[in-house]
Amino acid sequence: MRFNRPMYSTIIRWSIALLALFLFSTSTFPDKAHADAPVISGSPSTGYVNTTYLYTFSVTCGGSCTSVTWTMSGLPPGLSYSQGNISGTPTTAGTYSVHVKVTATEGTSESDYSITITNPPITFSTTSVPSAKVGTAYSANVVATGGTGSSVTYAMTSGTLPSGLVFSGGIISGTPARGTAGNYSFTVTATSGTTTGSQTFSIYVDKGTYEVLITVTSGLAEGQTKLSVGNVVKGTLRGGESVKLTGLDPDSMATVSVDSIVASPGRTDVRYRAETNTATASQDVGQITFNYFPEYDIQLKSDPSGITSLSGSGWYRSGMPLAVTAPDSIAQDNNSQYRFAYWVSPTGDKIRSQTLNIGISAAGTYVATYEMYYKLDIVTKYGSVKGAGWQKSGSVVQWSVDPTEVAMPGIMGFFGGKNKAVITSGTETIEGPKTLTIQWEGEYTTPAITIPLALIVIAGIVYGIYLLAKRERKPQPVPYPSAYQPMAPMPPQPPPLSPYQTYPVPPPYQQLPPAAPPPQTTVVMIGDGLKKSSGSTRDQLMEKFGELLQKYEDEISQGKELPSPPSEMTEITPPSDKKSLPAPDIFTTAETVIEKPAPAEECGFTTKKLLRTVVTQWKNTSIKPITVTPGDKKSAALAGGRTVTWTRESYNEWELHVCKLPLGHKGTHKGSTEIVYSVLDAISEERNYGPKQPLKAPSPHYTDGMPEIDIAASQIIQADQLPS
Incomplete structure (x- = not known):
């Protein structure tokens, strides 16, 4: 492997520089070289969905940290952080792992934490309820929060409430009933979403007052x-x-x-x-x-005092009706009496109705006022009298007799005899009981003329009939039955000696053969009757004439003297012997029986005549206090006043004429006349009067022009009792 020398040398140089710098810093700032790294502290609390959440972490660096920067991740939804603070409202339940990192000048620190978010529990903010009282309205609220729902519902799941109280929607309300005093225990369960919670409460009910x-x-x-x-x-x-x-x-x-x-x-x-x-x-x-109501003392008295006892005095409730009737009359003796005139009210008003019927509105005394009446008797043998009867003391009474003359009874009346009243009318001032007697005197002028004329006429008629009978045939003897024996002939009888008495002349009796036929009957009618007899026509006429004269004598015997006939009247003499019929040879004397006629029944024919329409005086039959209607100005103006009911009656005035002549008489009806009244209408008017306004009868009124009179009860007759 080949190394790049220039690069290698550069690295060497920077390494030496850094080492020198380190050595320099440790020798110059020995404290900084020994400071602690940041330390995070905290234990996040449990949160609730939809419930505000807040939590704060803390950090130390063996002391204060400088230039601190927070970083968090994995927070529950709805939460956020700011520096070391976590806040917000969780929306989802669950357990969340949160990574927290702190960077400071002193160093960096990281830690993981767990945050749990759950549904919120039910929490009762009301832990007790107040006491209640019997008969007093009661209300108390039970409040709970939490749960997963948006609202909370309540139910009483155990226990009882006192009668009168109910639980609804978290509220206890009502009024404890009588007899429910004591302690009561009950449990309320609150529900929100899927979360529930319960709380037990106790309530005391006081019986109270x-x-x-x-x-x-x-x-x-x-x-x-x-x-x-x-x-x-x-x-x-x-x-x-x-x-x-x-x-x-x-x-x-x-x-x-x-x-x-x-x-x-x-x-x-x-x-x-x-x-x-x-x-x-x-x-x-x-x-x-x-409630209280006023009562008034009402006294009932009479004037004059003590003449009668009136019932009804006492206490009366305001508005209560007072109904009492005063006696119409109070007898003192057979010829004097007190009669009701009017009531006098406590305010001085006169109430003319005999029956007092008013509403009580004040205390006071009601006086029944009476007036003295005396009896005026008018005695008369004939006719009828107006003005007799009970009359007011001090009044002036006009009386009269009707008719003023009447026909005499019997034969004298037939011939025009009359009885006339000596005094036909007059006036009397009533100061006490009084009796008047009407004197009647006979009027014989007409009978004095007619009776002699009638006798002359009758005598002429009889004589004429006699002449006709004599001219026509000789009277035949009347056969007698075989059982009778003929009588010895009698001497001739003289004619009547006076025109006032006659003697019937019997027919002659002769011996008849046994087989003779029965006697024939001759009928003669004089006046309006039939007379049957077995005698001749002349005998029947003479007998009838004798009866007529006998009635005339009866009138004289009763004390009714006849006036002397006029001097120029021709004297009636019996027929001479030459013109008289021969007297029978034989006659028998028969006893004459005169029967007095029974009293004649009156005719009684009645006629009526409407004279006029009249009215009685106004009478106030009822007084009541005026009822004021709230808000009615018209009735308010009459407050304290009275409502008076006025009444009066209208009558038809009739003149009745009753015939007093014998039943079956001929000619014009004559008799008595009287005035009677029949009810036509009952008139009623209601008027209002102010508190100080005097009570005056209704005026103007459509009855003002009618005659106003006082009518006695004896003068009133029912309409159906009037003659047709």
Whole structure:
């Protein structure tokens, strides 16, 4: 082998130079020649996926190292280094070998390390929960972190919670129920991804106390009430005030009470009553309210005082209806009585309705006012009287008799005799009971003329019939049955001595053969009746004329004197003997029986005539306080006022004429006339009045132009009772 001399010599030279330099440095800087090489220290901790990681290595060179440079390789994904620091967020679990190299002035050092990255564990940041109280709302959170998932879910996997509490989403909430006081243990398991963790908790439930809010409403407008729990007074409350009762034992119930009645401090006729004055407090009752309402003392009296006793006085709740009816009349004796006029309210208003029906809004006295009435009797034998009956004391009554003249009964009335009232009308001032008697006197002028004329006419008729009968045929004897024997002939009888009495002349009796036919009957009609007799026509006429004269005598015998006939009247004389019929040879005397007629039944024919339509006075039948509607300006303007219901009735006024003549009479109906009323309509109006506005009847009104009268109950008749 051949060596290149120049190169070899060069190498030799550089080697000698380096050796000289080394020797120089060791002799000049002895400490540097003896410094330690870098030493790396560290033990990387375990990291967790998705969890921030930080670790720092250290290096020494027997002291401080200078000009240190770090180099690392093999770090887990997500981690990086800077000098000796490893930081970042690991993304992948595993064990990683990391090579670490340090270069310093003192030298170089290299080492290998292991870093483990695992999935993070579940860690509970909540280690305990607070205590709970019976009846009090409760809420507590259980918080855990870690795991491989993006979120953590919670579940109670063992143990129990007190009744009233629930566990959901890591939150314990609810209100412990009554009777759940005590300790409870339960376990919560948290899950995140594939990682789970559990923690056991304990909760204590205290039975605690409860409180109740007591309120007295503003209905207690004045005064105050005591508040008691059990039998212990806890304080006083005014209307609108409230107080809390605290520290009440949940295992027992408390009885809370207030005064049932609270008197007004300044008045004796106003008080306040609780709708209910006791209540039971418990955990289930958070508030108790006591309502009060005012009561007013209402007195019912009569004027004049003491004439009657009115029921209904006492205490009335505000707004409660007062309904009471005063007696219509109060008898003092048979001829005097008090009659209801109107009620007087505490404000002085007059209520004319007999029935008081109002809503109570204030205390006071209601007075039923009565007026004295006396009986006015008007006695009359004929006709009817207007104006009689019960009349108000001090009033002036106009009375009248209708009709003022009536036909006399019997034959005198037939001939135009009349009874006339001496006084037909008048006025009476009622100051006490009074009886009036209407005097009647007979009017005989017409009978004095007609009766003699009738007698003359009848006598002429009888005489004419007699002449005709005599001219036509001679009267035939009437055969008698064989059982009768003929009587001896009687001497002729004289004619009647006066026109007031006649004697019937029997037919002559003759001997008849046994086989004679039965007697024939002749019928003669005078007036409106039939008369049957076995005598001749003349005998029947004479007998009828005798009956007529007998009735006339009966009228005279009853005390009704006839006026003397006029002087120029021709005297009626019986027929002369030459013109009279021959007297029978034989006659029998028969007893004349006069039957008094039964009292004549009245005709009763009734007619009606509509006179006019009338109305009664306005009556306020109801007074109620006006109800104010919140926000309604119109009703607010009438606050404290009254709503009054006014009523009145309209009637048809009828004139009824009732015939008093005997049933079956002829000619015009005559009798009595009376005024009656039938109900036409009931009118009702409701008006509002302010607090100080006087109560006046509705006006204007469509009934204002109608006559206004007072109608007695005896004058009212149903429409279906009027004659058709």
